[in-house]
Amino acid sequence: xxxxxxxxxxxxxxxxxxxxxxxxxxxxxxxxxxxxxxxxxxxxxxxxxxxxxxxxxxxxxxxxxxxxxxxxxxxxxxxxxxxxxxxxxxxxxxxxxxxxxxxxxxxxxxxxxxxxxxxxxxxxxxxxxxxxxxxxxxxxxxxxxxxxxxxxxxxxxxxxxxxxxxxxxxxxxxxxxxxxxxxxxxxxxxxxxxxxxxxxxxxxxxxxxxxxxxxxxxxxxxxxxxxxxxxxxxxxxxxxxxxxxxxxxxx
Amino acid sequence: xxxxxxxxxxxxxxxxxxxxxxxxxxxxxxxxxxxxxxxxxxxxxxxxxxxxxxxxxxxxxxxxxxxxxxxxxxxxxxxxxxxxxxxxxxxxxxxxxxxxxxxxxxxxxxxxxxxxxxxxxxxxxxxxxxxxxxxxxxxxxxxxxxxxxx
Amino acid sequence: xxxxxxxxxxxxxxxxxxxxxxxxxxxxxxxxxxxxxxxxxxxxxxxxxxxxxxxxxxxxxxxxxxxxxxxxxxxxxxxxxxxxxxxxxxxxxxxxxxxxxxxxxxxxxxxxxxxxxxxxxxxxxxxxxxxxxxxxxxx
Numbered sequence: 210x211x212x213x214x215x216x217x218x219x220x221x222x223x224x225x226x227x228x229x230x231x232x233x234x235x236x237x238x239x240x241x242x243x244x245x246x247x248x249x250x251x252x253x254x255x256x257x258x259x260x261x262x263x264x265x266x267x268x269x270x271x272x273x274x275x276x277x278x279x280x281x282x283x284x285x286x287x288x289x290x291x292x293x294x295x296x297x298x299x300x301x302x303x304x305x306x307x308x309x310x311x312x313x314x315x316x317x318x319x320x321x322x323x324x325x326x327x328x329x330x331x332x333x334x335x336x337x338x339x340x341x342x343x344x345x346x347x348x349x350x351x352x353x354x355x356x357x358x359x360x361x362x363x364x365x366x367x368x369x370x371x372x373x374x375x376x377x378x379x380x381x382x383x384x385x386x387x388x389x390x391x392x393x394x395x396x397x398x399x400x401x402x403x404x405x406x407x408x409x410x411x412x413x414x415x416x417x418x419x420x421x422x423x424x425x426x427x428x429x430x431x432x433x434x435x436x437x438x439x440x441x442x443x444x445x446x447x448x449x450x451x452x453x454x455x456x457x458x459x460x
Numbered sequence: 461x462x463x464x465x466x467x468x469x470x471x472x473x474x475x476x477x478x479x480x481x482x483x484x485x486x487x488x489x490x491x492x493x494x495x496x497x498x499x500x501x502x503x504x505x506x507x508x509x510x511x512x513x514x515x516x517x518x519x520x521x522x523x524x525x526x527x528x529x530x531x532x533x534x535x536x537x538x539x540x541x542x543x544x545x546x547x548x549x550x551x552x553x554x555x556x557x558x559x560x561x562x563x564x565x566x567x568x569x570x571x572x573x574x575x576x577x578x579x580x581x582x583x584x585x586x587x588x589x590x591x592x593x594x595x596x597x598x599x600x601x602x603x604x605x606x607x608x609x610x
Numbered sequence: 611x612x613x614x615x616x617x618x619x620x621x622x623x624x625x626x627x628x629x630x631x632x633x634x635x636x637x638x639x640x641x642x643x644x645x646x647x648x649x650x651x652x653x654x655x656x657x658x659x660x661x662x663x664x665x666x667x668x669x670x671x672x673x674x675x676x677x678x679x680x681x682x683x684x685x686x687x688x689x690x691x692x693x694x695x696x697x698x699x700x701x702x703x704x705x706x707x708x709x710x711x712x713x714x715x716x717x718x719x720x721x722x723x724x725x726x727x728x729x730x731x732x733x734x735x736x737x738x739x740x741x742x743x744x745x746x747x748x749x
Contacts, residue, residue, distance in 0.1 A: 293631035313628050322464045426482040430706050432635030446713040493700045513737045519667035546650035578657045585661045602667035
């Protein structure tokens with residue numbers, strides 16, 4: 210009984226407040242260009258930006274469009290620019306933002322805008338495909354066995370296996386905003402995942418691809434990508450690893 | 461139905477042709493950068509801080525410096541390294557921001573030409589410089605003190 | 611449940627998109643670009659004015675005397691400030707690229723860059739300000 214009381218007391222009170230969300234809207238049937246629209250939403254301190262967007266779509270304006278799938282930070286669908294920083298709407302708690310000011314929500318930048326918070330992700334995936342993000346091996350594992358790898362070898366690319374392809378990093382990159390040819394941080398991160406995999410034999414192919422004019426040398430180490438990554442991947446470190454590998458000529 | 465203009469050039473990998481200089485450009489910026497820090501800090505200290513600072517600079521000051529091969533080499537290195545470093549930096553910025561292919565080519569051409577012209581000019585000046593030129597009488601006082609009387 | 615109502619802000623929504631709120635990494639890059647372009651254009655002018663030593667001592671002295679006016683003296687402070695930042699931040703970028711712990715300490719290194727910049731400017735400013743004052747007094 211005593212422990213139950215203690216547990217109850219430890220749970221902080223859930224607060225309710227009204228926030229203002231200013232969303233960059235674009236309805237291709239109506240709008241000539243994107244415009245800002247303001248919404249007042251009642252939310253709880255446990256809510257995320259995604260919950261606020263749902264409340265607007267369900268209760269206020271059904272035409273508001275955005276992507277979300279799992280809503281738990283795994284699918285990578287709902288990357289957007291929240292108060293000037295790329296974040297996943299499902300991982301951004303409203304109480305962590307300054308709610309005395311309106312919260313600005315807009316689509317990620319550098320990819321073609323389709324509707325409201327939805328952008329065309331195809332250029333992003335095209336760059337991803339170009340770095341051959343799959344295992345290329347010249348040998349077969351022993352019959353009935355898997356490909357073996359030491360703990361140390363697995364450690365080398367552990368960080369870059371976490372990528373969920375949400376594009377928060379690539380669309381936070383000032384070079385990507387203006388140069389559509391740049392591979393972008395996400396493609397380099399996913400190349401890193403295979404370049405430094407001891408089971409993979411095509412590291413040199415990927416290094417050659419990223420030695421391109423639009424490859425790793427475009428990176429200016431602004432660290433926006435590292436700050437934006439919702440999985441905490443050290444993106445700039447991964448790009449630096451690939452640069453060093455290109456200079457050495459091997460992984 | 462309207463569409464918002466795509467934010468920048470579409471994604472289409474252009475075919476690579478010839479040598480890829482990007483890696484070497486990247487290396488050059490860092491290598492020349494380190495040397496330039498030493499050269500320019502030295503240059504700024506001697507010209508702007510030591511002695512009377514900028515007030516001391518005149519023809520005799522430059523002539524005094526270039527009478528020594530040490531400062532000739534110093535300034536020559538600074539000229540070449542800094543102009544190539546700067547021109548390559550401008551090239552990078554143009555590549556990042558010029559949306560039109562033609563405009564990019566024109567701007568890169570302008571940067572290349574101005575840098576090349578100034579490298580040639582600067583090199584000629586350093587090597588053909590005469591600290592004690594024959595001058596009109598009213599300019600005699602501007603020559604460095606080590607010049608023989610004219 | 612307690613209700614807190616956010617005060618309505620008087621701020622007008624920004625017409626374009628919002629400015630990306632990057633951290634020191636992004637802003638140091640912005641400064642690096644701006645100072646780099648500024649230094650490049652000064653370099654072009656500086657080589658041309660120095661080339662006047664080949665024309666005549668009189669021509670060179672006439673042009674260089676404009677560098678000693680109070681207004682140019684202030685401009686030189688800006689120039690030296692730009693060069694010092696570009697140089698120190700450039701060294702930081704090199705460490706980020708080539709030092710194995712560079713990425714980890716990039717933010718610390720940025721503040722070291724700012725600190726060194728302040729120290730070096732403090733070394734340069736007394737001489738330059740003294741010169742500007744002498745010029746203003748016409749000495």
